[in-house]
Amino acid sequence: MSQQTVHGNRHVLSGWERPTVIVGGAVAWEGERILAVGPETKIRESYPAARYLDAHGGLILPGFVNLHHHFYSALARGLDPGVEMRDFPEILDRMWWRLDRALDPDTVRLSALLSAADCVRWGCTTVFDHHASPSCIDGSLDLLAEALTTAGISGVLCYEVTDRNGSHGTELGIAENLRFIDAHADDPRIRGVVGLHASFTVSEGTLAAVAARRPSASGVHIHVAEHPVDDRFSRDTFGSTPIQRLEQHGLLDERALLAHGIHVVDVDYDRVAAAGATIIHNPESNANNGVGRLDIPRAAGRGCAIGIGTDGMSSAVLRAQRAAFLGLRGGSEDPTLGYRDVPRLLATNARVAGRFLDEPALGQLAPGAPADIIAVDSPPRTPLTSENWFASFVYGVSETPVRHTIARGRPVMEDFSHTTLDPEALSSEARALVPGLWERFHQLEWNTPYLGPAPGNGKENA
Numbered sequence: 001m002s003q004q005t006v007h008g009n010r011h012v013l014s015g016w017e018r019p020t021v022i023v024g025g026a027v028a029w030e031g032e033r034i035l036a037v038g039p040e041t042k043i044r045e046s047y048p049a050a051r052y053l054d055a056h057g058g059l060i061l062p063g064f065v066n067l068h069h070h071f072y073s074a075l076a077r078g079l080d081p082g083v084e085m086r087d088f089p090e091i092l093d094r095m096w097w098r099l100d101r102a103l104d105p106d107t108v109r110l111s112a113l114l115s116a117a118d119c120v121r122w123g124c125t126t127v128f129d130h131h132a133s134p135s136c137i138d139g140s141l142d143l144l145a146e147a148l149t150t151a152g153i154s155g156v157l158c159y160e161v162t163d164r165n166g167s168h169g170t171e172l173g174i175a176e177n178l179r180f181i182d183a184h185a186d187d188p189r190i191r192g193v194v195g196l197h198a199s200f201t202v203s204e205g206t207l208a209a210v211a212a213r214r215p216s217a218s219g220v221h222i223h224v225a226e227h228p229v230d231d232r233f234s235r236d237t238f239g240s241t242p243i244q245r246l247e248q249h250g251l252l253d254e255r256a257l258l259a260h261g262i263h264v265v266d267v268d269y270d271r272v273a274a275a276g277a278t279i280i281h282n283p284e285s286n287a288n289n290g291v292g293r294l295d296i297p298r299a300a301g302r303g304c305a306i307g308i309g310t311d312g313m314s315s316a317v318l319r320a321q322r323a324a325f326l327g328l329r330g331g332s333e334d335p336t337l338g339y340r341d342v343p344r345l346l347a348t349n350a351r352v353a354g355r356f357l358d359e360p361a362l363g364q365l366a367p368g369a370p371a372d373i374i375a376v377d378s379p380p381r382t383p384l385t386s387e388n389w390f391a392s393f394v395y396g397v398s399e400t401p402v403r404h405t406i407a408r409g410r411p412v413m414e415d416f417s418h419t420t421l422d423p424e425a426l427s428s429e430a431r432a433l434v435p436g437l438w439e440r441f442h443q444l445e446w447n448t449p450y451l452g453p454a455p456g457n458g459k460e461n462a
Contacts, residue, residue: 002031004050007373007406008040011384012060015364016347021386027060029371032408037365053411057379058403062363063125063372064317065349068221068259068280068309071115071129071144072103075434082442088227088291094446097164102440103133108140110430112147117421118315120413123374123402125153126353126362128257128309130195130221132160137172141180145190152412152420154372156356158195158221161210163203170206174213181218189408191356193255196222199242200233211249219255219356222246224279226260227291243268252277255355259309262292266302273303278352281345283323285311293331296324300341307348318376321345322398343390371409377401377416 008026013019014037026040028047036043044050076099085091103111108131119127127148133140141157148155157180161173174194181192194214196202199222210220224242225231234242243264246252254276261272261279272279281294300306310320324345325338350363361369378400384392405413412420 002409004028004030004035004047005053005409006040006043006047006050007053007055007060007375007404008043009055010057010059011380012037012365013062013389014366015062016343016350017364019343019386019389021384021389023384025060027365027373029373029406029409032371034365034367034369034371034373036367053375053404053406053414055375056377056403058375058377058400059380059384059397060365060373060375061123062350062365063374063405063407064123064346065126065128065307065353065363066119066124066310066315066317067128067257067278067307067349067352068282068311069115069119069127069129069315070131070312071112071147072100072108072131072133073312074111074114074118075107075430075437079438079441083446088289089229091289098441098444098446100132101134101165101444102437103135104437104440105136105140105143107433107437108133108136109143109147110426110433112144113150113421114423114426114430115315116147116151116153117418117423117426119153120151120405120407120418120421121402121423122314122316122318123376123405124315124317125372125374125405125407126155126357127153127315128156128221128353128356130158130160130223130259132162132197134165134169137169137176139176141176141192145180145184148190150420152407152410154189154353154357154407156191156193156353158193160195160197161206162197162201163206164197164201174206174209178213178215181215185215188357193219193221193257193356196220198223198226198230199238199245200230204238204245207245207249207251211251217255219253219257220246220251221257222259224258224261225263226286227289228263231263241265241268243271247271247275257352259311260286260291260294261299261304262286262294264299266298269299269302269304272299273305276305278305278307278348280307280309281324282309282311282313282320283327284313284320287323287327288313293327296328296341297337300344305348305352306341306345307352308345317346317349318393318398322394325394338394339390371406373404373406374402375404377403
């Protein structure tokens with residue numbers, strides 16, 4: 001029989017759908033499943049032989065879900081592209097599309113391990129990653145899956161299909177998604193979906209091929225209207241918005257993951273809501289790239305489900321939620337906004353992840369639910385209740401570190417120390433590999449062929 005564990009010493013927040021604070025609460029689990037949640041005195045009486053994990057006065061929560069990440073960005077910190085980037089299309093073309101082409105299997109693997117370590121550090125126990133490495137497509141998702149398995153956390157992975165690297169790259173990307181989806185169809189911890197870059201780099205033929213070949217239960221994970229170029233090019237070239245194109249090809253459904261969704265008209269938000277698709281807000285990345293911000297009340301008011309992601313900026317989901325709250329208030333110049341819609345983002349994340357992993361109770365601290373549990377090192381200095389929990393998160397909890405991360409019953413970080421990965425050793429390895437990666441990056445041209453505007457080669461202007 002596996003070891004029973006009781007996690008206690010302060011408050012428990014039961015989940016995100018109907019959050020309930022249990023003052024002086026505790027959680028008991030055995031193997032991968034939660035046994036009981038309730039007052040600590042009662043839980044410890046029920047499981048007297050259990051190992052005790054001390055939250056040291058912190059707050060015990062369900063593990064976080066990140067609906068949109070880019071592991072491959074992990075080795076880009078401090079990288080100078082060597083050329084001015086004046087808008088988002090130039091950021092893509094001169095930074096990210098050069099970096100992804102410079103990646104090789106070793107840097108893909110290391111980027112994934114470093115990102116997985118960051119997920120553990122910030123209490124993220126389930127992550128959706130959107131990957132691109134055009135120079136090493138075949139088997140690249142296996143490298144990501146191995147990193148998540150080593151770290152001990154769960155994930156839903158995809159490869160970014162695009163036409164910007166030619167028809168051969170398109171076919172390899174589709175094949176990598178389909179192979180991985182099939183290989184992990186019954187995996188309880190790792191699943192696959194079909195990844196697409198964005199409407200302005202995906203042709204009608206590619207959308208049709210994805211629609212015809214993807215398994216019926218698989219979704220698509222795509223960037224949508226992150227910048228006006230996506231909407232403008234789609235309308236000018238295909239006579240349809242990005243949302244309409246997905247709908248026309250039968251790809252807009254309850255398993256469609258739509259990252260960003262900023263520059264979307266109301267009628268398309270209505271289409272998203274009717275299909276049961278999910279918009280994924282990435283507030284920190286949007287601010288960094290200067291692309292605008294998602295109008296959360298407008299999209300939510302049309303009935304859209306909205307989740308939260310980090311888009312490769314970090315792995316700190318709770319910090320991203322705080323940025324969503326502050327960005328909404330600052331961008332709208334209305335300090336009354338935020339408390340109605342922003343708290344729902346974490347609930348959407350858990351619900352969507354549960355759908356993809358066949359775990360309807362994921363994101364809850366309840367008997368029978370997956371034992372994905374974290375302790376945030378934030379002893380409450382004011383009363384914490386089921387009514388004011390979100391204010392405590394925004395103005396306190398989001399600023400504090402995670403002490404323990406338990407993923408399916410396994411402590412993957414305990415008392416701030418990783419148990420499955422060695423971030424210091426990984427960082428040392430990264431420092432040895434990064435010079436080669438950056439050298440390959442600087443040898444690559446920009447203004448690469450893609451469906452949107454690509455004037456000239458650009459290398460001669462470097």
